[in-house]
Amino acid sequence: MSALNLYDTATREVGVFSPLKPGEVSMYVCGATVQGAPHIGHVRSAINFDILRRWLTHSGYNVTFIRNVTDIDDKILQKAPQENMQWWALALKYERAFTQAFTALNVLPPTYEPRATGHITQMIELMQILIDNGSAYAPGNGDVYLEVRKLKRYLTLSRQHIDDLQPAADADERSKKDVRDFALWKAAKPGEPSWPTPWGAGRPGWHLECSAMAHAYLGESFDIHGGGLDLVFPHHENEIAQSEAAGYGFAARWLHNAWVTQSGEKMSKSLGNTLHVEVILQKVRGIELRWYLGGAHYRSMLEYSEGALSESAVAFGRIENFLKRATEILGKTPPISMSEAFTDAMNDDLAVPAGLASISENLRLGNQAITDSDASAIAVNASEIRGALSILGCDPFDSNFAGQATNDLTHALDGVIQLALKERAAARERKDFAASDSIRDGLLALGITIEDTAQGPRWSIMEKS
RNA sequence: GGUCGGAUGGCCGAGAGGCGAGGCAAGGGACUGCAAAUCCCUCUACACGGGUUCAAAUCCCGUUCCGACCUCCA
Known part of the structure; x- marks a missing residue:
């Protein structure tokens, strides 16, 4: 059997995956900032990492999967009054919407799902370390900044140079020693929620939570850090900066999923071209949406179109139909098994499209076997299809999707x-x-x-x- | 300005030096009372211009176009 190879954004190369601890994989994925309803780009990311997690688990690893919820940030505070809600009510409302979408799409719940607001203590501890060792400073106004010029290395993940960056829009911050310094902690403005710290009352900067929570649950070093491609800079660079400045090893490997696009442009809230999961689920079933979103390679942009979605749903229906007929003929649900072709595909940096080709081959052979009444060939192909579908999270026999089947x-x-x-x-x-x-x-x-x-x-x- | 991704047949979508992934659509055929489902066969490619090589969609140089990030983003 082939060994699992994965891409690493840090090296820009595909290489053999070997975990820090044999048999164990620790994974941290940046989850949602719960300031709005989930769109299909958000869930694509979740599905991609869910497939990785399922494959790691299938490969025999004990996976600890942490996916955070950012439940305090500028946008949440800004939107709460617009929706006439408390910020914490708004955050939980959308956290539920995300959870609902994940459930509908059969995304396995993480091992733990930490919220930023529940880890202020860990953030303060981290800031204390950074201030004590001179990496960070508190100018006295309640803010705390990381001094990026002091870092041994910075921007290595995105391969940028600090002086080449365009000046930030908020570059007029007088309290910063350097305009590139980023906020670990933001002083509370009047009326804003805040938590007390030795440097003043305020709330977390965006990046601090992930460093603090990854450390809390996965330790100083862990195997895989994932998230959307748009998080590479600044979010992940700043996570690295904070964690390494604190003396931690941090992530051994970085994985980033590409976006869902429309007319070539990234789906995003600011462009207003988002397609909410809830809306799409009125057109296709969850399992079909998952099949569509999970079918593209995680590092390829996925250009959304309604035609492609419905075509994909029809194709999935053919597979389901074969499994149904096979089950009727065999008189039992086919057990899960993994074909060599699918295994090789997944081990090659999760080459789902190649895996899909192997499913097509199984489907053709399986349908042929039905025509020939060849029960053992039906069983083999049905089992291998089911095996592949189970990794993709699209197994129609999965209890998450069943229910409607027999009653x-x-x-x-x-x-x-x-x-x-x-x-x-x-x-x-x-x-x-x-x-x-x-x-x-x-x-x-x-x-x-x-x-x-x-x-x-x-x-x-x-x-x- | 810096960093990065992309352009593949009617459409979707892989591949990353040699055997044309796969799917959808189209055409033909098998099966069928007819349908449906299924199977078989056929067809159409690598943005452009150079170069390297026995061999380039794949490597190199240049060009065009599209897109992303540069402190809100999955």
């Missing part, structure tokens, strides 16, 4: 349809095709499709398109 109503419905099919069979027997077709058309009008197979007619309920 008393379906059972009753089956009985009713069987009655109709019996009438239809009789009509076909006497070559009264007008009658048999009117039964089929009648069922179709109710959203029930009839297919005649070698094993007899089978029915299914049409999915919403």
Whole structure:
């Protein structure tokens, strides 16, 4: 079996993944700033890292997966009065919206999901270390800054040079020693929430929380730090700066997912071209949206289009249909197994598109096996498809997606349809095709499709398109 | 100005020196009373101009166009 290779943003190379501790993987992924409803770009990121996590777990690692929630920041404070809410109520409202979206898309809950506001103590401890060792300074107005010129190295992840950066818009901060210095802690303005610190009351700067929380749950060094490509600078650079200045090793490997775009442009709140998960889920099922978003390579931009989404949903339906038929023929849910082709694809920096090609091959062979009534070939291909789908988080047998499959109503419905099919069979027997077709058309009008197979007619309920 | 990504067939989307990933659509065929589903076959590529090489979509140089980040972002 091939070994897992992963890209590293820091080296810009794909290399063999070997964890710091054998058998254990520690992962920190930057989660949402809960200031609005999740759009499909947000959940794409979550899905990408969920696939990585599932693959690591499948590969035998014990994965500790931390994904934070940023529940205090400028935008949250700014939006709260607009929605006529307390900032903390707004934050929790959108945190729930994210959780709901993740559940609908079968994103596994993280091992732990720390909130920034719950880790002020750890942030103060970190700032104390940074001030004590001279890396940070408090000018006395309640702010605390990291002095970037003192760092041994800075901007190595994004490979920029400090003097080449465009001057910041807020460069007129007089209390900063250098305009590039960034805030660890922001002094509270009147009416803003604040927490007391030795340097004055205020609230966390954006970057500090991730350094503090990664340290709290994963220690001084951990295996993988992930997030969206747009976090490379400044967020991740500043996390590195804080953590390394404190003497920590921090992340051994950096993974960044690319964006969902529309007309070539990144989906973002400021552009107003966002597509909320909630809205898309009125068009396709969660499992289909996940199949679409997870199908692109995580480092490739995914150009959203409604056509591509619905095409993708149809393609997924074909796979589901095969699994359903295979299950009927085998008389049991096919067990999960992993094909070599899919394994190799995933080990090659999570080459999901190559993995999809292997699923297509399984599907073709599986359908052929149904035609040939070759039960063992049906079983092999169904199991391998299920195995691949389970890693992609799109296993239709997954209890997160099941539920709607079998219940008393379906059972009753089956009985009713069987009655109709019996009438239809009789009509076909006497070559009264007008009658048999009117039964089929009648069922179709109710959203029930009839297919005649070698094993007899089978029915299914049409999915919403 | 600095840093970085991209341009592949009608469409979507991989690949990163040699065998044309895969899917959708299209055309043909098999199966079927007809459908549906499924299978088989066929077809169309690497933005442009140079170069390196026995061999370039892939490497190098240049050009054009698109996009991202430069302290709000997944």
